[in-house]
Amino acid sequence: MSDHESPELVDLFTTYTAGPDSIGAHLRACAARARAGDPLLVVTGADMALYPGxxxxxxxLPYRLSNRGFKELAAVSHLGPALSSLAELRLREPDGVWRRDAELLLRQTRRARAANSTDLxxxxxxxxxxxxxxxAIASxxxxTCAITERYLVRALADPALLNHRTLRETYLDDGHADLPVSFNRVMVATFFLVGLDTSYRLISWLDEQDIDWARAMVVVVGQIGRPTAGVTWRTNSVAGMVLAASRGKLPLSHLYIAPHAAGFATPVDGDLREVNAVEEQLRQLWAGTRATVELGGAMFEGYPAFDPGDDYAGQQPRTVGAHDGVVTEQPAIRSADDWLSLVTRLRVVMEDPRQLLSGAxxxxxxxxxxxxxxxxxxxxIPGLDNEPYPAFGTASAAA
Structure with a gap:
């Protein structure tokens, strides 16, 4: 039997939430008009655009394309995971491709070492x-190339050395007599250098824009990094850079991360037509999200409000008490009649832009x-079972 949808109830659904002429769409447009003069900063995986209003x-600012040395430093930081992957490949398939891959990595490591220099x-x-x-970077x-080459040569001669324990003890960790600097320290250094360069350029550019951070609207759109990364305030490194660049003046509540929203391609030859074409859409995205957040406070006044606090990464749910003024996450539900927690969750999913509204x-x-x-x-089922609903067909509309 095919699924059935009630046209009348679907029409009621779309009256509020779907389509360009819905109540929700009207609220988004109205909220965007109210902030048409405010600065909107949009961050994609490669660029940063400021719409002054x-x-x-x-x-x-094409911050990714102008990132000097990123791939070179990433190549060095990847050597540890590459060796660990080879050890895992050998463990899983001793007669598989690990030797061919190890020989290729050895050749490329030697080529990279020969090309490296202070002049470079x-x-x-x-x-x-x-x-x-x-x-210092060249050194x-x-x-790092030298100790990687040494490990690969030994492992190719004696495959038993290519295992996770030996890799940790002789390459990754501190403490080995023949390892002045462990690779783990190198990895930290390369990550820091990349973050240093990106932050330096972003902060310099943002300082030049003279943004009124108290009024700023900031939205990070699309994928940044691997598909599972950067979807929260704490885990999105670019969001952290923007917050730092504002010197604490940008309210965290003004920064939204929208991984599914479309941004724009990097402009070519200064052509900003595509960038400008999406401004209104992105203003409505930010302003509409903000309007829903504000509805949460208006609808559920008297229940604990959402506050991201200092721990943006989140924490285990805890119970909420009658005297709690704010919560940082959805509170734990103690039972099906724990209405303080249940209704507080309704407020949280509206005020916390990371939440799915239907996921309360x-x-x-x-x-x-x-x-x-x-x-x-x-x-x-809270709100359904054991509730005194009138028998079907006997309820009357409020006068």
Whole structure:
């Protein structure tokens, strides 16, 4: 039997939430008009665009394409995971491709070591943020290639050495007599250098824009990094850079991360037509999200408000008390009649832009199903079961 949808109830659904002429769409547009003069900063995986507002010219910083030395430093930081992957490949498939891959890595490591020099970092890569450290960086790269080459040569001669324990003891960790600097320290250094350069350029550019951070609207759109990364305030490194650049003046509540929203491609030859074409859409995205957040406070005044606090990464749910003024996450639900927690969750999913609006009690429903052998009829449904609803057809509309 095919699924059936009630046209009348679907029409009621779309009246609020779907389509360009819905109540929700009208609220988003109204909220965007109210902030048309506020600065909007949009961050994609490669670029940063500032829309100053009121039709003033857009400015774009292609921060990824201008990142000098990123791939070179990433190549060095990847050596540890590469060796660990080879050890895992050998463990899983001793007669597989690990030897061929190890030989390729050895050749490429030797080529990279031969190409590395102080001149390369100072005169050709020439990152402004690395100025004065070029010789030290070249020495680090040379050393890392040397210890990687040594490990690979030994492992190819004696495959028994290619295992996770030996790798940790002789390459990754501190403490080995023949390892002046462990690779783990190199990895930290390379990550820091990349973050230093990106932060330096972003902060310099943002300082030049003279943004009124108290009024700023900031949205990070699309994928940044691997598909599972950067979807929270704490885990999104670019969001952290923007917050730092504001010197604490940008309210965290003004920064939204929208991994599914479309941004724009990096402008070519200064052509900003695509960038400008999406401004209104992105303003409505930010302003509409903000409007929903504000509805949460208006609808559920008197219940604990959402506050991200200092721990943006989140924490285990805790119970909420009647005297709690704020919560940083959805509170734990103690029972199906724990209405303080249940209604507080309704407020949280509206005020916390990271939340799925329909997810206020989904985790509790799943937990209850597990507790009752996945039998839906055995689960007590808050707000439905044991409530004094009038018999079907006898309810009357309020006068």
């Amino acid at each position: 009121d039709g003033r010219p857009t400015t774009v 970092w100072r005169d050709r890569i020439a990152a402004a943020s690395y100025r004065g450290r070029e010789e 680090m790269v040379d050393y 009690v989904t985790d509790y429903a799943a937990q209850q199903l597990i507790a009752h052998d996945n039998n839906p009829l055995a689960v007590l």
